[in-house]
Amino acid sequence: MLSDALALCFWACLLLVAFAYAVYPLLIFVFACLFGRAAGVSPAIGREPDGAAGERGAPAPAVSLLIAAHNEEAAIEARILNALALDYPAGRLEIVIASDGSTDGTDDIVRRYAGRGVRLLAYAVNQGKAVVLDKSVPRLAGQIVILSDANTHMEPDAARRLVAWFADPAVGVVCGRLVLTDARTGKNADGLYWKYETFLKKCESRLGALLGSNGAIYAIRKDLFPGVSPGTIIDDFVIPLAAKRRSGCRILYDTRAVAHEETAPTLRAEFRRRVRIGAGGFQSIGLLWPLLLPTNGWVAFTFFSHKVLRWACPFFLIGMLVANVALLGTRPYDFTLAAQGGFYLLAALGNWVPTRPRFLKCLRLPTMFVSMNAALFLGFFRWFFGQQGGTWKRTERAPDGANPLPGPQTVELGR
Template identity: 75%
Template sequence: MFSDALSIAFWTCLFLGSFTYIIYPILILIFANLFGRRVPDDTLVKLQPQSAAAELAVAEQAHAASPDDFLPTLSLLIAAHNEEADIEARIQNALALDYPAGKLEIVIASDGSTDGTNDIVRRFADRGVRLLAYSLNQGKASVLDKSVPRLTGQVVILSDANTHMAPDAARRLAAWFSDPDIGVVCGRLVLTDARTGKNVDGLYWKYETFLKKCESRLGALLGSNGAIYAIRKSLFPGVAAGTIIDDFVIPLNAKLRSGCRIVYDPHAVAHEETAPTMRAEFRRRVRIGAGGFQSIGMLWPLLAPTNGWVAFTFLSHKVLRWACPFFLLGMLGANALLLSDPLYAWTMSVQAAFYALAAVGNWLPARPRVLRYFRLPTMFVSMNAALCLGFFRWCLGRQGGTWKRTDRTTEGVSLPEVHPVGSGQ
């Protein structure tokens, strides 16, 4: 009887872990093709294209034909803490955005900066850049909560100090809000190498971008990316102090309260450096893990079946993903107690080989490119270890909402060429 319970535990954990990473992407692709929107989510589009290529072409035509008079007023809000090395380049990038004169305000919200950040921002006051300086470091969530009500734009673009937006990104994000049902628009973040400026989007990032596209077509996109997303100011739900992953909680709280749609625009592009070290990347993932478990308590009503596709994507893509470390531990523990059975002796050998490959992956060189596939187990195990640690940090209350600036190169972000739509890049 005990062995039966262990067998059930093992196969259940295997199924749930496989579901969130393998089965769910297949299902969401099928559902997006069967039930997703076929016309670009842009109310300026009046035609009914029949193919993906036609959709992109019509979307481009709609963008090109967008009269400036119909674009909303925008507020670009950049939260910063001790960003003297990057803030000037970020402001110059913001000032270069292609948006009608008089319709874009640029605001830097400085969260208790103790370096030269505030002085640098003040130098741009004559060019219309506003500084909201807060004396205490309270965390990004508190800064956003206090700053958004002080903005003048109908739509707020939220971004980071180390993010550089493509010149047309603001215009692309804003054009979507001609549809009154749309409340949040998430742009595409391109990761770049800190030293070369080259696109270093990895397999996992491409995998996540694929999921965003499918979920967006179903009207079930989950959150945004803090580097580049826009929200109607009237729908900004406020954000509790101490919220760890505000870019996830804010959009979904807006949807929970208003029923608005959250969409993804892969052509509204921003660039950002990758973390310079594996340690910095692991620390970032621990923080995201803690924030994920925190957000379940904030957003659990979205799991109600009445929320349709959102409930399905939230459970499958997020909740099960965050719980995956415990599925892996459950598999390992149950398997260890079932070794007398030849089947489970074989599954244990498979697990041992997988974790051995993950360990070896730490020492594999970056070239040739084919070796990156052998590093996938390393990335998978590292990510789940970070989620597990994040869970315990959240339980112990050791993951606060204040931020620790990630070290970056002094050169800043070098923008690679943005390929035109349809180039296949």
């Protein structure tokens, strides 16, 4: 009967959403405790790397810090000074700025630091970050490449901590921890969702099934860099997993290798960024689908549960609503429709919920959830119709540190 099919659709969609956001975190925590390696322990050295320049007395590896930039005149000098302040052995750290068709003063600012060892790779045409990385990495001198962004500031010991893990030959990629800061106050703006994503990263890392990296701070062996196809949208997700697919290397997450980045200053900028990530997510399924095969073990489980199901949630939510409306007038579907209506009403009102006292922020979670899924939904169609290109539009930043948005509204989403 039609009503049975509609009921099956409703409950299946509800269970899939619940699994993606609630059941999976519980399962991955249990699996990490039962089957994962002790957090932070490298089997090659029998302990957690202490961030020394080299493990077991070995000389520090040659490292290249590659920062891709497009029209970053306002931020690039501070980024260069931050890179020059990194605590890494003299002569072993190469700092390279890859300017992707910048038309402002970015290139001129970088050239001023040539005498301090900062190298400029200037590309005349804006081709997109994926193309710039693909062209630039082979031109680097380091054995290890640290990839970062122009608006990111790394802690002085971050490079040492990332590189120390590569004493283990099985490690191919190491992701650092990104701390979000409020542009107006400079204070930590990590919200509940970002903490939730960080928790998942820790658990997945223990199982050897970490998915992608933070583009702001991650390191990869140069000889494992897989190359990036033109038009790749979320390169920091595709590159590490493509390297793992090709070599079987481990991808790790080090919470002590820290970088700071300001949150987007406007809802429009944040939503646009989420749409781009959504489009990139759907694109990456086509690029990385072999990792979903059961032979890939934990990676297949985390990729499907954490990413594919999450990206499909907008369609599950629509399926729930449509099936529920069609079942109206039968129990318990009058109640479930009222519950859905109440949830979406809370989401609509969430922008007006005050941020103080602190516990009221929880009332804004429906707003964030609906906004995120709306962005994923739009991202799907931008990907499907080929409207999301690989070239970038510089993210709006708060002028003079003025950020009008408090709290969770500005929290960056994990990929």
